[in-house]
Amino acid sequence: MQEQRFAPPAGAFTRNVPIRFSHCDAAGIVYFPHYFDMFNGLIEDWYKEELGHDYATLVMADRYGFPFVHIECDFKIPSRMGEVIALTLLVERIGRSSLGIAIVCHRDGLERLRARMVTAMMSLATGKPEPMPPALRDAIEAYRQRTAGG
Numbered sequence: 001m002q003e004q005r006f007a008p009p010a011g012a013f014t015r016n017v018p019i020r021f022s023h024c025d026a027a028g029i030v031y032f033p034h035y036f037d038m039f040n041g042l043i044e045d046w047y048k049e050e051l052g053h054d055y056a057t058l059v060m061a062d063r064y065g066f067p068f069v070h071i072e073c074d075f076k077i078p079s080r081m082g083e084v085i086a087l088t089l090l091v092e093r094i095g096r097s098s099l100g101i102a103i104v105c106h107r108d109g110l111e112r113l114r115a116r117m118v119t120a121m122m123s124l125a126t127g128k129p130e131p132m133p134p135a136l137r138d139a140i141e142a143y144r145q146r147t148a149g150g
Contacts, residue, residue: 004076006104006111008088009147013050015042019083028081035073039103039115042087051139063124069098070118077112079105085112091144094137097121097129 008014023034043066044055058064079085085107093100098120105113123130132140 004111005109006088006106007109008086008104008106009090012088012090012147013042013046013143014086014088015045016084016086019079019081019085021081024081029078030080032073032075035105035113035115036068036071038087039117042089042103043101043119046089050143051136053136053139059124064130065122065124066119067122068117069120071115072117073113073115075113077107077110079107079112083107090147091140092116093118094132094140094144097131099132099140 017038019030023030023038025031047053047055047058055066059066085105088104088106090102090104091099092102098118100116100118103115103117104111105115121130121132122128
């Protein structure tokens with residue numbers, strides 16, 4: 001696969017993640033399901049630190065769930081134990097009760113992986129989709145506009 005350069009857009013939510021033994025298979029390469037756990041952790045941090053909405057409160061007190069309803073991933077360069085990768089979150093689409101997100105894994109200016117996912121906001125009480133509260137939607141839209149182009 002051809003190497004692609006990647007630089008996060010100004011203001012994009014990015015976190016560094018050290019690759020640990022527990023993330024890897026016997027060859028020392030990140031075992032793909034562990035990326036999905038990293039993605040969810042990034043999303044949780046983004047809600048709290050960037051959007052000002054505590055993810056734990058949304059789930060535990062407000063009783064919202066945010067399941068992945070679609071995910072696709074292009075693996076380009078393996079990540080190995082001992083490396084530190086960066087994960088950047090980009091908003092691609094905002095729906096009534098869904099959110100299209102891209103998470104880009106990168107290191108040293110090269111894109112290693114790009115995941116595109118759709119999460120849905122649902123009521124944990126009913127199991128049905130719920131429209132996003134206006135304050136949350138506004139915060140996500142402001143972030144999307146600020147970071148468009150990644």
